[in-house]
Amino acid sequence: MTLSLLFYIISTLTIGSALLVVLNRNAVYSAVLLVFTFFNLSILYLLLEAYFLAVLEIIIYAGAIMVLFLFVIMLFNVGKEQVLPKIMSFQRAVSLFLLVIFFTGVSLFTIQGVQDLHQPAGSASIGNVTAIGEALFSKYLFPFEIASILLLVALIGTVYLAKRKI
Amino acid sequence: MDLIDFIIICIKVVLVFAATMLAVMGMIYAERRISAFIQNRLGPNRVGPKGLFQPLADGLKFLMKEDIIPTAVNKPLYLLAPAMLLIPALMTFAVIPFGSSLTLFGRQISLQVANINIGVLYILALTSVGVYGIVLAGWSSNSKYPLLGGLRSSAQLISYELSMGLAIVAIVLMTGSLRLNDIVSSQQGHLFSWYVFKQPLAFLIFLIAVYAETNRLPFDLAEAEQELVGGYHTEYSSMKFAMFFMAEYANMITAAAFTVTLFFGGWDIPFVDEAAMGNWGALLSGIAFILKTAFFLFLYIWVRWTFPRFRYDQLMNLGWKVMLPLALLNIFITGGILTIIS
Numbered sequence: 269m270t271l272s273l274l275f276y277i278i279s280t281l282t283i284g285s286a287l288l289v290v291l292n293r294n295a296v297y298s299a300v301l302l303v304f305t306f307f308n309l310s311i312l313y314l315l316l317e318a319y320f321l322a323v324l325e326i327i328i329y330a331g332a333i334m335v336l337f338l339f340v341i342m343l344f345n346v347g348k349e350q351v352l353p354k355i356m357s358f359q360r361a362v363s364l365f366l367l368v369i370f371f372t373g374v375s376l377f378t379i380q381g382v383q384d385l386h387q388p389a390g391s392a393s394i395g396n397v398t399a400i401g402e403a404l405f406s407k408y409l410f411p412f413e414i415a416s417i418l419l420l421v422a423l424i425g426t427v428y429l430a431k432r433k434i
Numbered sequence: 435m436d437l438i439d440f441i442i443i444c445i446k447v448v449l450v451f452a453a454t455m456l457a458v459m460g461m462i463y464a465e466r467r468i469s470a471f472i473q474n475r476l477g478p479n480r481v482g483p484k485g486l487f488q489p490l491a492d493g494l495k496f497l498m499k500e501d502i503i504p505t506a507v508n509k510p511l512y513l514l515a516p517a518m519l520l521i522p523a524l525m526t527f528a529v530i531p532f533g534s535s536l537t538l539f540g541r542q543i544s545l546q547v548a549n550i551n552i553g554v555l556y557i558l559a560l561t562s563v564g565v566y567g568i569v570l571a572g573w574s575s576n577s578k579y580p581l582l583g584g585l586r587s588s589a590q591l592i593s594y595e596l597s598m599g600l601a602i603v604a605i606v607l608m609t610g611s612l613r614l615n616d617i618v619s620s621q622q623g624h625l626f627s628w629y630v631f632k633q634p635l636a637f638l639i640f641l642i643a644v645y646a647e648t649n650r651l652p653f654d655l656a657e658a659e660q661e662l663v664g665g666y667h668t669e670y671s672s673m674k675f676a677m678f679f680m681a682e683y684a685n686m687i688t689a690a691a692f693t694v695t696l697f698f699g700g701w702d703i704p705f706v707d708e709a710a711m712g713n714w715g716a717l718l719s720g721i722a723f724i725l726k727t728a729f730f731l732f733l734y735i736w737v738r739w740t741f742p743r744f745r746y747d748q749l750m751n752l753g754w755k756v757m758l759p760l761a762l763l764n765i766f767i768t769g770g771i772l773t774i775i776s
Contacts, residue, residue, distance in 0.1 A: 296511065296573070303566065323555040331562025335569065335588060342573045342581075397552060397612055 275315055282308040295341045299334060306330040320397045438541070446547050450527055458683040459489035465735050472739040496676040504575070504669050511574035516670065516677035519567025522560040523684040529553035530691050531615050533701045533720035534708045545701070545720060546615065553614035554602055557692060558595070561647060565591050567681070568656065568666050575669035583665030586746065587656030590646055593753040594653075598643035600761035601636040604768045605629055605696055618700035625704040630697040635764045637697045639757050644689045646753070649682065650734055652741040653749060690730035691723075698726050 285305045292298045306329045313322035404412050463478075463486065470477025479485040503512065530553075533545030550556060565588045572584015606612055608629070609620045621628050630637045646653040657665030667678045694700060701719035702708070708715035744752070 296508075300511065300514075300566075300570070319550060319552050320555070323552050323559045326559040327555065327562055331559060331565070332592070335562075335565050335592065338566075338569055339585075339588070342569070 271315060275312070278308050278311045278315070282312065296338070299338045299341055302337075303330050303334050306334070318396075320400055442541075442543055443547070446543075447528075450532075450547050451524065454524060454527055454684055454687060455680075457687045458680055459493075461683050461687065461731055462489045462492065462679075464731070468732065468735045469739060472736075493676070496673050499672040501672040501674065504577075506576045507669065508574040508576060511570045512669075513674075515567050515571035515574060516674045516681070517567075518570060519564055520677045520681040520684070522564045522567075523681040523688070526557055526560045526685075526688045527691065529556050529614055530688070530695055531618055531700055532691070532723045534716050536713055536716045538713075544615075545716060549613070549615055552612045554606060554612045554617075557688075558599055558602070561685075562591075562595055564681075564685070567678075571670070571678070572666040575666075577669055579662045579664070580666050580668045583656045583658075583662045583668070586662075587649060587666060590649075590653065590655065590749060590753075593750060594643040594646035594757070597639050597753065597757040597761045598647060600758070600765060601640040601643065602696065604633050604636040604761075604764050607765070607768050607772060608632065614695055614700070618695060618702060621699040622702050623704075628697065628699045628702075628704075633697070633764070633768070635760065636768075639761050639764070640696065641693065642752075642757065644693060645734075645737065646749070648685045648689050648734075650686065651738040652744050654743060655746055655749060658743060686731065686734055687727070690727045690734070693730050694723065694726040 282305055285301050285308065289298045289301045289305060292301065306325055310322040310325040310330075313319075313325060466488065467477045467485070477485065478488040481487040481491045503509065528547040529550060531544070531546035531549070535542050535544040537543070568587045568591070569584050572580045572582075572587070575581070605617060609617045611617065611620075617629075625631075645651075649656050656662075657667070662668070667675055670678060701723040703718060703722045706715075706718075708719045711718070
């Protein structure tokens with residue numbers, strides 16, 4: 269009962285702040301609001317009893333990635349938004365179309381009776397450290413290693429681009 | 435969970451909050467007195483017996499001062515930044531166990547606010563979030579020195595967080611759990627089961643990283659007075675400045691408590707079985723925890739007046755080229771030895 273109430277409050281906050289991220293004119297405000305969204309998301313994870321995922325959400329997205337984003341936005345000192353030269357009517361039409369499809373899908377799912385969206389799915393151990401660790405190092409070992417190589421490539425690429433003369 | 439459990443949790447939350455604030459006040463007094471002692475001065479000794487009420491006088495002064503908001507600042511973020519720093523600083527203590535368990539009226543009460551299975555990660559998450567307060571304070575002040583201070587501080591926090599996390603990984607490998615209670619209980623028994631003896635390298639890396647994380651000398655480049663006026667809080671006055679101050683001290687207290695928990699057995703008294711002594715054991719373990727934490731808080735002040743400040747490139751070199759490889763090496767060694775033993 270209390271949890272359901274909390275779920276509705278937090279999801280409203282999540283959606284609201286996520287919308288504000290997009291609608292806001294100031295890039296720094298958008299970044300801060302996005303951090304707020306991540307916090308709300310992590311509370312949603314907590315409600316699903318996925319404590320590990322909740323903390324990872326904060327450590328990785330709020331604690332690492334968004335800090336770097338904020339750095340870039342602040343140092344470029346993005347001032348007044350640049351008005352786009354012409355109204356992109358084509359893109360607008362496409363985005364409107366996609367939006368309608370998306371919300372139709374979401375509402376169809378909702379109507380079909382997924383009522384307990386905020387309940388833990390199946391076993392409670394899904395979001396736990398042990399379960400995730402075991403899954404990563406047995407079932408998903410190959411994709412996991414591929415992802416690490418991908419990150420390494422990105423890292424080397426960054427160093428190469430930033431420091432041509434080493 | 436019934437009503438009484440709920441009330442117990444509320445009491446613990448209030449108690450820990452009050453204790454942290456009291457410790458902040460005590461730490462401010464201790465810092466001034468011990469600094470004075472090291473410099474062969476007297477220090478504040480007029481307000482109350484031995485100057486003990488000095489922090490209260492300081493606090494009152496902060497409240498009475500005029501609250502100036504410079505015209506050029508970005509107002510919403512400028513007002514938000516102190517809170518964004520203080521809230522995580524006060525939240526972090528929640529997972530640290532400060533004693534074994536009490537038994538009152540047939541109810542077992544563990545001396546810890548939240549016994550969660552990812553305690554270590556919780557602390558790491560909150561320390562990484564603390565950066566926002568500093569960055570935003572520096573940026574929203576719309577002034578050169580705060581911006582420089584904010585940037586320095588956040589670069590430093592991000593760099594040293596890595597080594598700190600990796601040093602903790604070695605402990606987690608040995609315990610096999612991210613729960614702080616398990617880490618404490620695995621260090622019980624005799625003195626040499628404390629992780630400081632089993633993991634000396636990890637302890638050294640962790641200690642250095644903690645000094646950088648809390649912006650203390652010799653790593654206080656974020657507020658290097660000679661270069662940056664005051665760093666990220668230059669433009670702040672009155673109670674907002676005090677909030678930065680409190681956050682800094684609260685962070686130090688939590689960091690000291692976290693060091694004790696990870697490496698010095700937490701509330702453990704060596705060669706003593708606290709559980710067998712019942713409530714007296716809980717009380718003694720609480721006192722042991724406070725004494726150990728107080729020692730590390732004293733170490734902060736001692737180090738402050740012993741080492742000069744690092745230059746910025748030295749700081750970054752130390753973080754990335756010395757501490758990070760050493761921390762990685764330590765994980766490999768620990769992992770290797772654990773594999774051989776098992």
